[in-house]
Amino acid sequence: MSGSRGRHVSLPAVFMRGGTSKAVFFRQEDLPKAAPPRDCSNWDAIFCGVLGSPDPNGRQLDGMGGGLSSLSKIAVIGKPTHPDADVDFTFAQVGIREAIVSYRGTCGNISSAVGPYAVDEGLVRATGNSATVRIHNTNTGKIVVATFALQDGRAAVGGEQSIAGVAGEGDPVRLAFLDPGGATTGKLLPTGNARDELDVAGVGQIEASLVDAANPVVFVRGSAFALDPRSRPEDLEKDAELVQRLEEVRVASAARMGLCSEQEARTRIKNLPLVSLIWPRSAASAEADIVTRMISAGQPHRATPLTGAMCLAVAGRLPGSIVAEALSERSEPDRDITIAHASGILTLGAKVRISGGEAVAEEVVVYRTARRLMEGRVFYRTS
CATH class of the missing domain: 3.10.310.10 (Diaminopimelate Epimerase; Chain A, domain 1)
Structure with a gap:
């Protein structure tokens, strides 16, 4: 009788806060084979099970989710498939009340945790007082450059940077999103109009x-x-x-x-x-x-x-x-x-130039904080 309810399965995982969001992080090598971000259907049931979706009560109590879209996220980190990157990052937004996993678009807050995760996991070698990790976001095809301090070879966490919506302080993670225009549709202005x-x-x-x-x-x-x-x-x-x-x-x-x-x-x-x-x-x-x-x-x-x-x-x-x-x-x-x-005030810098009568977004820079919260194995049910 119990067999019909599925099996209890576990995978290596890290739970991290990035900015004002939290996500369960996986190494891509620990998941079933997939081709991010277009063919990740092999991951959907795992991610729903890990976060506790679908939950008709909207609380995700049987998983790692928190009943809010900012807490129902997954990050998958793999070997780079882009020549200008150190790691690949695939983001998944998981539905709360419904068993829906979306790989369209990305998450800037969770992006701030990718660099520290990559260094702490040994996926990127870093020495000295700071590290720079070039991240290929497979969802958008864009490059994000994360720069942050190191302490004893790991991402530092004891700084004085505060961000609205998060209690306490931490070391800043500088994120530069290069060429962010058309990340999902291919065009900065999908209709060709500013209004x-x-x-x-x-x-x-x-x-x-x-x-x-x-x-x-x-x-x-x-x-x-x-x-x-x-x-x-x-x-x-x-x-x-x-x-x-x-x-x-x-x-x-x-x-x-x-x-x-x-x-x-x-x-x-x-x-x-x-x-x-x-x-x-x-x-x-x-x-x-x-x-x-x-x-x-x-x-x-x-x-x-x-x-x-x-x-x-x-x-x-x-x-x-x-x-x-x-x-x-x-x-x-x-x-x-x-x-x-x-939750407060957020400051950003954006560079946009006009070329041939069209606007081109060159870069957006923002500062976040990130922290590893837990590491080990996460359990989910296969049904």
């Missing part, structure tokens, strides 16, 4: 900026939904009608950006694009340049997803975009952008 008019079910006509840098994001004005810039994620989450309207914005945007059909956006690719509500600098954020609340996988984020913030920083350099409009006079080309989100 589009969307016809959204339950919402009507709405102006939006559809931008793909690090991850695809749809930017809409918070005022279009009569929302206050001081709105808390918990308040947004309690408004089921609002969450559904924003989900319709995401679905319509996914189709317009060419990510997938509306049907696929509703059933299979539920994490992209991110939805970013935008407000200009206000009394609620006098120390910041712009205010945002972001939603992914149907959940308002407690802290802005890093890839979403990077896309926002790039969008702020695109003339005519809703983000550039909100920044107005505070969007000098060489100036960092400070973003107010639900």
